[in-house]
Amino acid sequence: MTAFAATARYELRMQLRKPAIWIATGLPFGLYALFAVLGSDSTGLQRYRYETSPKVWMVDALGWFTPVLPMVFGIVLADRLVRDRKLGVAELLDATPANRSARLVGKYLGACAATAVPVALVYLIVAVAFMVWREQPAALWWGLATFTVVVVPLLLLAGSLSFLGPQLMPTPLFRVLVASLFFWAAVTEVESEFPSFAGTLLSLTMDYPLGVFFDSPNATTGPAGVALDFLRPQPTTGAAVLSLALILGLAAAILWAAGALNARTSE
Amino acid sequence: MRLDTVRVSKTFRGKVRALEDVSLTVPGGILGLLGANGAGKTTLMRLLTGLIRPDSGRITIGGHDMATADGRLAVQRVLGYLPQDLGVYPDLTGRQFLDYVALLKGLDDRQYRRRRVGELLELVNIADAGDRKLRGYSGGMRRRVGIAQALLNDPELLIVDEPTSGLDPEERIRFRTLLSRLAERRTVLLSTHIVDDVAQTCTELAVLGRGRLIYRGTVGDLTAQADGHVWSLVTSGQVPPVGTVVAALPHDGATRYRIVAATRPAADAEPTLEDGYVALAQQHRLTATETTA
Numbered sequence: 359m360t361a362f363a364a365t366a367r368y369e370l371r372m373q374l375r376k377p378a379i380w381i382a383t384g385l386p387f388g389l390y391a392l393f394a395v396l397g398s399d400s401t402g403l404q405r406y407r408y409e410t411s412p413k414v415w416m417v418d419a420l421g422w423f424t425p426v427l428p429m430v431f432g433i434v435l436a437d438r439l440v441r442d443r444k445l446g447v448a449e450l451l452d453a454t455p456a457n458r459s460a461r462l463v464g465k466y467l468g469a470c471a472a473t474a475v476p477v478a479l480v481y482l483i484v485a486v487a488f489m490v491w492r493e494q495p496a497a498l499w500w501g502l503a504t505f506t507v508v509v510v511p512l513l514l515l516a517g518s519l520s521f522l523g524p525q526l527m528p529t530p531l532f533r534v535l536v537a538s539l540f541f542w543a544a545v546t547e548v549e550s551e552f553p554s555f556a557g558t559l560l561s562l563t564m565d566y567p568l569g570v571f572f573d574s575p576n577a578t579t580g581p582a583g584v585a586l587d588f589l590r591p592q593p594t595t596g597a598a599v600l601s602l603a604l605i606l607g608l609a610a611a612i613l614w615a616a617g618a619l620n621a622r623t624s625e
Numbered sequence: 626m627r628l629d630t631v632r633v634s635k636t637f638r639g640k641v642r643a644l645e646d647v648s649l650t651v652p653g654g655i656l657g658l659l660g661a662n663g664a665g666k667t668t669l670m671r672l673l674t675g676l677i678r679p680d681s682g683r684i685t686i687g688g689h690d691m692a693t694a695d696g697r698l699a700v701q702r703v704l705g706y707l708p709q710d711l712g713v714y715p716d717l718t719g720r721q722f723l724d725y726v727a728l729l730k731g732l733d734d735r736q737y738r739r740r741r742v743g744e745l746l747e748l749v750n751i752a753d754a755g756d757r758k759l760r761g762y763s764g765g766m767r768r769r770v771g772i773a774q775a776l777l778n779d780p781e782l783l784i785v786d787e788p789t790s791g792l793d794p795e796e797r798i799r800f801r802t803l804l805s806r807l808a809e810r811r812t813v814l815l816s817t818h819i820v821d822d823v824a825q826t827c828t829e830l831a832v833l834g835r836g837r838l839i840y841r842g843t844v845g846d847l848t849a850q851a852d853g854h855v856w857s858l859v860t861s862g863q864v865p866p867v868g869t870v871v872a873a874l875p876h877d878g879a880t881r882y883r884i885v886a887a888t889r890p891a892a893d894a895e896p897t898l899e900d901g902y903v904a905l906a907q908q909h910r911l912t913a914t915e916t917t918a
Contacts, residue, residue: 364728372716446712450774453674453708455701456729625677 361456362464369468373438374475382430383476390423412497415488417504417572420481425544425563427509431473431516432536438469439620440524452624462521462617470517474510481505500572507571508564511605515562516540518609521616525623548582548590557582558589559601560608570598626687626703626781626812627652628673633682635668643668645836646682655808657823657844658816659902660833666816667709669833670786673814674706686782702731705780709787709816711771715760719751719770722759723777730778745773748803750796764791772800776807783813789822801826824898832902834909844898851896851904856884869903 373379394406406419439462442448451461485501488494516536523532543562546554557565557578569577570593579593591597628651635644644665660666671677672684675697687703689696713722723742732738746752749769751762759767768791775783785804789797804813805826817823823830824844832840832847840847856868861879864870868886875881883894885903896904 361729364725368714368717368721368725371721372714375716442712445714446708446710447714448712449671449676449708450706450711450726450771451729452676453701453704453706454726454729455698455731461729 360460361454362460364456365461365464366468366471369438369465370472373469373472376434376472379434379473380476382434383427383480386426386430387423387480393422394419410492410494412485412488412492412494413500413572415492416481416485416497416500417568417574418576420484420501420504421568421574421576423480424504424508424512425540427477428512428516428540428543428562429537431470431513432520432540433533434473435469435517435520436524436529436533436536438465439521439616440529443623448624458621459617462613462620466517466521466613470513473517474513477509477513478505481509504572507567507602511567511602511609512562512564514609515605515612518612518616522612522619525616525619548578549584553585555586555589558586559591559597559604560589561601564601564605566593566598566601569593570595627685628687628782628812628814629683629685630669630672631683633669633672633679633684635665635672635677635679642836644672644679644833647833647836647838648682649831649838649841651812651814651829653812654829655804655813655815655827657827657830658814658833659820659823659830660816660818661906662818663835664833665836666818666833667786668836670706670708670784670814670816673784674704675701700782703778703781705775705778705783705785707771707775707785707788709790711767713759713762713767713770716758718756718758719746719762719766720755722770723774726774727777732777741777742773745776748776749773750799765793765796768792769796772803781811783807783811784816785814786816787818788815789817789819797822798825820899820902832905834906839909840905847901847905848896848898849901850908851885851900853893854885854887854904855894855896855900856886857894858882858884869907871899871903 406415409415409419442451452458481501481504485497488497519536520532523536540562542552543555546552546556548554548557550556555561556563559566565577565579568574569579579590581587581590630647630649633644633647636642647669658666658669668677672679672691673686675691678692684691686700689699691697691700717725720742723745724738727738727742732741743752746755749772751766751769754762754766759770762770768788772788775785789800792800801822804815807813815822815826828844830840830842830844830847831838858865859876859879859881864882865884867888868884870882870884872883873880885900885907887907
């Protein structure tokens with residue numbers, strides 16, 4: 359077994375045992391489920407009460423819960439890399455012949471995969487509930503598609519930030535900052551007074567993939583006549599793919615920087 | 626496996642000179658590395674494991690140049706390393722932790738890996754606790770896990786940094802015996818500030834002081850450095866203000882002091898390795914107060 363697979367496997371195992379990943383996902387989902395069942399006006403979830411389309415349910419109704427996820431990811435993944443040094447394990451592992459980059463990527467993907475498990479369960483529960491409620495098995499497919507196209511890229515981005523940030527600042531401060539970053543991304547709009555990436559290819563609410571692949575009415579895409587419009591092309595498949603590639607590329611670049619910084623710190 | 630360092634120096638950020646012109650050869654067998662805290666022992670260990678690079682000088686181990694990535698990798702494949710500040714993952718069991726390290730050391734065969742982990746848990750006497758989470762292990766038990774992980778790949782070069790700290794007396798003796806046995810067919814570098822560990826396991830030793838190599842030779846020769854410098858004195862009054870008190874024992878309502886000093890304050894005593902080390906430290910004006918028997 360390679361260093362990558364060994365690290366991913368054990369990181370997955372350790373992260374899955376962390377109560378925080380279950381609590382941090384379970385709490386917002388509990389609130390979401392409560393509002394969805396009660397159909398409260400204030401949440402806007404009421405309008406989905408009589409909805410029969412599995413796509414609308416899995417993409418837009420569940421989409422009310424999705425913006426919380428990157429904050430959860432950032433918070434629960436923040437200690438994964440720096441804890442090796444805090445625990446005193448790093449020196450031991452660095453002295454093995456295992457390739458450092460392979461270990462880093464294994465750790466990253468293992469931790470991200472474990473963090474995705476509670477969210478995947480939420481998507482599965484909602485999809486099965488809808489499937490039973492409306493007799494629409496396609497909910498499973500739409501759940502899988504949304505999870506892959508929207509949740510996974512956000513998880514990978516939040517994960518890479520969590521590998522870099524705590525090396526530059528104390529972990530609690532990073533947790534506050536990463537939650538603030540994704541909160542800012544979720545609440546600011548295209549014509550906001552605050553500087554914002556809303557509605558751009560780099561939108562941290564995945565506007566282009568949501569708009570182009572899932573026809574989500576909640577997604578904002580296309581030129582808006584405001585700053586950064588060069589990042590708001592017409593909503594085409596190419597633009598949505600480019601948006602995904604940019605988010606994943608950004609995650610890869612941040613992870614590379616985290617690895618380089620970690621190697622330097624070891625010296 | 627032969628180990629050579631040639632004029633190795635290392636300075637850390639903040640301009641802390643940790644090692645200066647250290648040239649050391651270990652042809653094989655076991656070598657004790659003594660020195661007070663801060664003498665540079667851990668820095669030397671970390672250089673030898675490839676964790677850090679020297680600012681100047683050259684390190685070759687088994688013919689592999691540690692300045693190259695290939696050289697470091699070749700050495701790490703045959704290396705067993707127990708760091709001074711060993712950490713473990715508290716959420717894994719002892720067995721799982723060893724399995725993880727074994728995988729990173731390239732023990733890919735599952736059956737062999739399981740057997741090896743089991744053997745080593747037996748060897749370090751924690752087989753019964755192998756399936757308990759490391760969170761619940763005492764400091765000594767964690768140390769034993771550390772010893773076990775260092776031996777997973779049956780290393781040709783074993784580098785152990787303060788291996789017996791935290792072990793109870795029985796375990797210390799057991800581990801020292803194990804080290805001596807292991808040294809029969811490999812190179813073992815035992816870094817410690819516990820003189821007794823070196824006295825009981827090594828015939829050859831090196832002493833570091835303030836980043837410099839101040840002694841390289843046999844245990845017997847270092848002990849002989851204290852010939853005529855060790856004194857025994859029983860008093861209930863003041864201790865003579867000369868030399869270094871290496872032992873103080875209650876004795877018939879008074880205290881029996883063992884003193885290492887260049888001038889004679891009392892009757893002669895037979896020198897030990899610790900006395901030799903203290904005499905050497907005095908010659909080099911080093912602080913030896915942190916050294917324990």
